[in-house]
Amino acid sequence: MTDAPLLEIRGLEVIFDGFHAVDGLDLTVREGEVRFLIGPNGAGKTTLVDAITGLVRPAGGSIRFAGEELVGQREHRIVGLGVGRTFQTPTVFEQLSVLENVDVAASFRLPFRSLLRRRRGVTDRVRRALEDVGLAELQEEPAGVLSHGQRQWLEVAMVLCQRPRLLLLDEPVAGMTGEERLRTGELTTRIAAEGTTVVVIEHDMDFVRRFATRVTVMHEGALLAEGTVAEVQQDAMVRDVYLGRPRDARGAAVVA
Amino acid sequence: MSRLAGTLAAGDARWGFLIRFLVVAAAMLLLAPAVLSDFRLSLLAKFLCFAIVAVGIGLAWGQGGMLVLGQGLFFGLGGYSMGMYMKLEEAGPGQLPDFMVWSGVESLPAVWEPFRHAWFALPMAVLLPMAVAAVLGTLVFRQRVRGAYFAILSQGLAAAFVIVLVGQQGLTGGTNGLTNFTQLFGLDLTAQANASILYTMVALGLLAVFLIARQLVASRYGRVLVAVRDSEDRVRFLGYDPTRIKVVAYTAAAGMAGLAGAMFVPIVGIISPALLGILPSIEMVIWVALGGRAVLAWAAGGAVLVNWVKTGLSERFPSGWLYLFGMVFVVVIAFAPKGMAGIGEYVRAGLGRPGAVRLGPRARDRATARDRAAQEPA
Numbered sequence: 037m038t039d040a041p042l043l044e045i046r047g048l049e050v051i052f053d054g055f056h057a058v059d060g061l062d063l064t065v066r067e068g069e070v071r072f073l074i075g076p077n078g079a080g081k082t083t084l085v086d087a088i089t090g091l092v093r094p095a096g097g098s099i100r101f102a103g104e105e106l107v108g109q110r111e112h113r114i115v116g117l118g119v120g121r122t123f124q125t126p127t128v129f130e131q132l133s134v135l136e137n138v139d140v141a142a143s144f145r146l147p148f149r150s151l152l153r154r155r156r157g158v159t160d161r162v163r164r165a166l167e168d169v170g171l172a173e174l175q176e177e178p179a180g181v182l183s184h185g186q187r188q189w190l191e192v193a194m195v196l197c198q199r200p201r202l203l204l205l206d207e208p209v210a211g212m213t214g215e216e217r218l219r220t221g222e223l224t225t226r227i228a229a230e231g232t233t234v235v236v237i238e239h240d241m242d243f244v245r246r247f248a249t250r251v252t253v254m255h256e257g258a259l260l261a262e263g264t265v266a267e268v269q270q271d272a273m274v275r276d277v278y279l280g281r282p283r284d285a286r287g288a289a290v291v292a
Numbered sequence: 293m294s295r296l297a298g299t300l301a302a303g304d305a306r307w308g309f310l311i312r313f314l315v316v317a318a319a320m321l322l323l324a325p326a327v328l329s330d331f332r333l334s335l336l337a338k339f340l341c342f343a344i345v346a347v348g349i350g351l352a353w354g355q356g357g358m359l360v361l362g363q364g365l366f367f368g369l370g371g372y373s374m375g376m377y378m379k380l381e382e383a384g385p386g387q388l389p390d391f392m393v394w395s396g397v398e399s400l401p402a403v404w405e406p407f408r409h410a411w412f413a414l415p416m417a418v419l420l421p422m423a424v425a426a427v428l429g430t431l432v433f434r435q436r437v438r439g440a441y442f443a444i445l446s447q448g449l450a451a452a453f454v455i456v457l458v459g460q461q462g463l464t465g466g467t468n469g470l471t472n473f474t475q476l477f478g479l480d481l482t483a484q485a486n487a488s489i490l491y492t493m494v495a496l497g498l499l500a501v502f503l504i505a506r507q508l509v510a511s512r513y514g515r516v517l518v519a520v521r522d523s524e525d526r527v528r529f530l531g532y533d534p535t536r537i538k539v540v541a542y543t544a545a546a547g548m549a550g551l552a553g554a555m556f557v558p559i560v561g562i563i564s565p566a567l568l569g570i571l572p573s574i575e576m577v578i579w580v581a582l583g584g585r586a587v588l589a590w591a592a593g594g595a596v597l598v599n600w601v602k603t604g605l606s607e608r609f610p611s612g613w614l615y616l617f618g619m620v621f622v623v624v625i626a627f628a629p630k631g632m633a634g635i636g637e638y639v640r641a642g643l644g645r646p647g648a649v650r651l652g653p654r655a656r657d658r659a660t661a662r663d664r665a666a667q668e669p670a
Contacts, residue, residue, distance in 0.1 A: 154512070
């Protein structure tokens with residue numbers, strides 16, 4: 037099973053007002069991988085995730101997930117097929133409690149009639165997701181009081197309890213402390229071991245080196261290089277791209 | 293230990309609700325008919341109709357964030373369904389309603405025909421508004437029309453409805469609407485003594501509608517609805533279709549407005565375009581804003597209180613009441629943005645017992661959890 041391509045992107049084009057944010061990208065992600073997506077700012081990484089999840093409409097190309105075409109499908113249907121994502125800026129429902137946030141996420145496959153019933157207690161799936169991210173103690177708090185880091189955790193818990201086949205994480209460790217990063221990485225590895233394919237957009241190269249199985253480097257909307265962390269770091273073109281932008285401190289870390 | 297305390301607190305809240313509900317129900321069903329004159333009781337029955345509309349607005353706007361500025365449309369659809377039935381019942385088999393005769397209409401229009409039958413007209417008073425809301429809502433919410441745009445659109449629909457009603461004199465009674473009702477199911481509507489029967493029906497209707505709305509709010513669906521209000525786009529990426537979530541609340545609110553309209557007609561004896569245009573529709577939202585849109589009971593209470601005050605002011609200050617009414621509105625908006633529900637919270641907090649009785653143990657738990665979290669950051 038691990039060899040089957042879960043996500044196959046061919047010739048993807050996303051154009052904003054004449055600007056080619058994604059320009060003829062090909063990408064294949066196999067089941068069970070933890071794939072890291074890196075590249076300078078503006079390389080089109082987030083746009084790619086937006087296109088996969090239906091937030092932006094591609095101008096051309098195809099995105100096949102488990103054999104199904106995603107281009108043109110509505111966002112909630114794509115989620116229904118098993119594609120989950122988090123956002124760079126975490127959005128949680130501030131008026132709901134932490135527990136309710138996760139419970140709403142976990143209930144998305146319930147038939148409508150079951151939704152009309154009250155929640156009784158906490159399901160194992162929800163409890164486990166809350167424990168995984170360390171928010172179990174805060175479950176009764178309104179999500180509005182959470183700090184930025186805690187919101188990121190909550191978002192991860194929400195997407196985890198949905199058990200997606202493909203999980204897209206957009207800069208999950210931005211703004212986190214070293215210890216939190218480590219914990220996120222371990223959680224990511226464990227999710228992958230349990231059968232979820234994970235695609236992570238990340239700038240932090242220590243984090244990438246430590247937890248990536250394969251890395252895809254994007255540049256100006258297209259694929260620049262792909263391979264293991266070591267292979268990518270040796271790649272001359274990758275070095276050029278990052279060294280050509282000396283002011284991009286995070287990019288410079290690639291060759292460090 | 294803390295879980296036990298939590299369960300107890302939840303149990304307390306449930307009992308607390310039951311007690312409050314029964315007290316209000318008893319006051320409405322037993323106390324009010326005993327102490328109020330037939331005239332006042334009939335007024336209260338009218339206000340309770342408005343409260344039914346308000347519960348719907350509390351659901352769609354307070355919980356779902358849809359500013360429904362055109363509920364007059366649904367109130368009117370319900371009211372006219374009922375009015376048409378009553379007109380035909382009075383006219384007798386094969387006869388035309390009086391206003392049609394005056395307008396020179398010779399045979400009963402086809403749309404009126406099925407409304408001869410109570411089994412058709414009464415369900416229609418609720419189902420017709422719901423069907424219209426379901427279709428409209430699906431079209432509008434699918435296009436992601438929301439916020440002020442949705443508010444203006446819903447208001448435009450109420451305005452258009454009024455224009456159609458006024459224009460079709462022979463079909464709808466025009467500006468006068470449908471009036472001169474004398475009986476319903478053999479009940480003499482002109483006899484003041486029958487006011488209490490109608491009143492009791494409306495009171496039961498309000499209690500039932502309130503329980504339905506409350507179940508919706510307390511269910512998982514209710515949580516998703518609040519989530520849609522907070523961030524519709526985020527809900528989409530959790531795999532829900534926000535269109536569907538919103539349509540359900542909007543449709544329920546329309547059904548409630550329709551029911552209210554249907555009950556309003558026999559009590560007040562008229563349904564006319566003036567009762568459901570832009571101004572009345574905005575007024576309905578004002579009741580809810582003044583009561584407190586986030587709390588269903590306060591939305592309903594707001595409708596009754598505002599109308600009670602309005603009647604009181606207009607009786608005592610026939611020339612200046614509108615200014616006084618406007619002032620009350622400005623004061624509440626300026627000093628209590630959460631409406632009267634917010635004043636209640638504020639008073640409780642000011643007395644140094646912030647919901648202490650009801651939420652005590654759980655609130656303490658939260659405080660401890662917060663402290664723990666502060667000590668060892670996640």
